[in-house]
Amino acid sequence: MSKIKLLSSVTLDQKTTSDDLLTLLLKNRKVKPADQPSFLKPPHPKNLTPKDIKLSATNLKKAVERIKIAIKNKEKILIYGDYDVDGLTATTIIWEVLREKGGQVKSFVPHREKDGYGLNQKSLERIFKSYKPDLLITVDNGIVAHQAASFLKKEKIDLIITDHHLPEKKLPPALSIIHSPLVCGAVVAWFLAREFGSADYGLAGLGTVADCLPLISINRSFVYHGLDSLTHTKRPGLNALKQITSIGQKKLSAYDLGFILGPRLNAAGRVGDPGNSLRLLASPDIATAGTYARLLEKQNRERQKEQTIGQTLARSIYEKEKDPNIPLIFVSSPDFNPGTVGLISGRLTQEHYLPSVVISQTTPVSKASCRSVAELDILKALRQANKGFLIDLGGHSAAAGFSIFPKNIKKFKKSLQVTVKKMVKGKKLEPQIKADASAKISLINLKNYQTIQKLQPFGIGNPEPSFYFENLKVIDKQLLGRDKNHLKLLLDDPVTPKTESIPLESLSFWQA
Numbered sequence: 451m452s453k454i455k456l457l458s459s460v461t462l463d464q465k466t467t468s469d470d471l472l473t474l475l476l477k478n479r480k481v482k483p484a485d486q487p488s489f490l491k492p493p494h495p496k497n498l499t500p501k502d503i504k505l506s507a508t509n510l511k512k513a514v515e516r517i518k519i520a521i522k523n524k525e526k527i528l529i530y531g532d533y534d535v536d537g538l539t540a541t542t543i544i545w546e547v548l549r550e551k552g553g554q555v556k557s558f559v560p561h562r563e564k565d566g567y568g569l570n571q572k573s574l575e576r577i578f579k580s581y582k583p584d585l586l587i588t589v590d591n592g593i594v595a596h597q598a599a600s601f602l603k604k605e606k607i608d609l610i611i612t613d614h615h616l617p618e619k620k621l622p623p624a625l626s627i628i629h630s631p632l633v634c635g636a637v638v639a640w641f642l643a644r645e646f647g648s649a650d651y652g653l654a655g656l657g658t659v660a661d662c663l664p665l666i667s668i669n670r671s672f673v674y675h676g677l678d679s680l681t682h683t684k685r686p687g688l689n690a691l692k693q694i695t696s697i698g699q700k701k702l703s704a705y706d707l708g709f710i711l712g713p714r715l716n717a718a719g720r721v722g723d724p725g726n727s728l729r730l731l732a733s734p735d736i737a738t739a740g741t742y743a744r745l746l747e748k749q750n751r752e753r754q755k756e757q758t759i760g761q762t763l764a765r766s767i768y769e770k771e772k773d774p775n776i777p778l779i780f781v782s783s784p785d786f787n788p789g790t791v792g793l794i795s796g797r798l799t800q801e802h803y804l805p806s807v808v809i810s811q812t813t814p815v816s817k818a819s820c821r822s823v824a825e826l827d828i829l830k831a832l833r834q835a836n837k838g839f840l841i842d843l844g845g846h847s848a849a850a851g852f853s854i855f856p857k858n859i860k861k862f863k864k865s866l867q868v869t870v871k872k873m874v875k876g877k878k879l880e881p882q883i884k885a886d887a888s889a890k891i892s893l894i895n896l897k898n899y900q901t902i903q904k905l906q907p908f909g910i911g912n913p914e915p916s917f918y919f920e921n922l923k924v925i926d927k928q929l930l931g932r933d934k935n936h937l938k939l940l941l942d943d944p945v946t947p948k949t950e951s952i953p954l955e956s957l958s959f960w961q962a
């Protein structure tokens with residue numbers, strides 16, 4: 451069972467006007483009256499200023515001037531990105547613009563296993579054997595790369611950091627740091643790129659959705675207008691990817707970015723070389739793009755297979771080891787692919803409504819990913835249980851990751867079990883369904899549907915409106931689909947006056 455949380459105490463019915471409904475939905479989404487116009491019609495990215503995301507104007511100017519000199523003097527520039535969608539789109543946005551301006555620019559995204567996440571000396575030394583830049587620009591990483599930044603300084607390579615991750619007290623030594631925690635890495639990169647030409651805000655919108663930023667304020671501008679731009683994009687890579695998936699020419703939604711295009715771009719980095727996603731995004735023609743789109747589609751199937759195998763293994767380990775007194779799933783195996791531990795952890799937490807830790811027991815260092823439920827701050831739990839066992843711990847209350855030496859896994863497991871048990875003591879772990887308000891089915895009509903659509907795009911921070919209907923009567927039921935997995939009901943509310951839409955047809959997938 452799930453508990454239902456009503457965000458408002460009113461009950462909506464046929465007397466509710468569209469204005470009332472809109473006001474209630476905006477209030478539930480914590481949109482202040484003064485911000486309502488910009489929520490419903492977000493300003494276009496081109497009308498935003500660096501100040502809107504609190505970027506330092508001085509640092510931006512310093513970076514722009516240095517890059518201009520590099521372009522003029524034909525100095526070698528390197529963009530250092532990341533293997534996830536945010537990092538890939540950030541890399542593409544800035545690489546493209548600087549190249550168009552005649553810059554000598556190459557881009558690099560780290561290999562998940564060989565390089566790990568973020569700017570580091572080992573990877574730099576490897577890159578420098580074939581390409582030693584005069585100027586290095588990070589995107590979606592770098593804000594805590596103290597060692598690598600010092601190494602670059604010693605090598606007399608200028609460094610510009612652009613990032614959105616949380617900084618530590620001390621910042622790394624760099625020529626300029628362009629940083630905002632309010633947006634994703636691709637949007638930060640976009641603000642730098644647009645100083646040089648027309649930068650792709652559609653890609654920045656894709657990075658925003660894929661990096662799970664809340665679709666409110668500035669982020670909404672990039673997703674709202676970005677979706678429109680991506681729907682009509684001329685970029686061969688995205689068109690090839692849309693063609694190979696079921697999307698085709700249709701009007702894109704945030705769901706398509708997060709669940710169809712995003713996973714395919716991520717797949718390359720999870721099971722192989724993330725450079726393939728970069729090559730897709732940068733493909734100059736549809737033939738090249740088609741080759742990479744087919745490759746990503748294949749890698750995405752591989753990723754799904756790895757994930758399914760991993761999930762089956764994780765479930766069997768958990769079934770063997772589980773203790774009903776410990777509200778934590780902790781599974782570790784050398785057979786988990788390090789690129790899919792986050793996905794497996796997410797699935798386990800969803801299935802059991804328990805926090806989970808999944809470790810790919812690789813040597814010399816093992817990689818772990820964790821997901822949690824609303825009742826437990828997993829980052830806090832990991833920090834408390836750490837006792838010097840963990841390397842590179844990072845994340846937030848709902849999701850985190852760390853590295854650990856295999857010999858410490860057992861001891862850390864004990865420590866975390868004790869901590870978690872203490873932290874959730876007295877709490878009942880139970881999934882919660884949030885509904886905007888109670889309603890009578892007479893609320894449901896075309897006009898109210900259209901009102902709800904004004905709040906698009908929906909996603910994190912702006913969920914699709916939902917309503918709680920009580921005491922409905924099932925008049926008729928029917929199973930649908932080839933395997934009869936889906937449920938169709940005819941519903942009536944005995945106390946509501948009949949209209950042409952009542953009784954009401956409802957559809958529920960996988961609920962047969």
Ligand SMILES: [Mn+2]
Pocket residue numbers: 536537590614634635636661
């Ligand atoms: Mn990011």
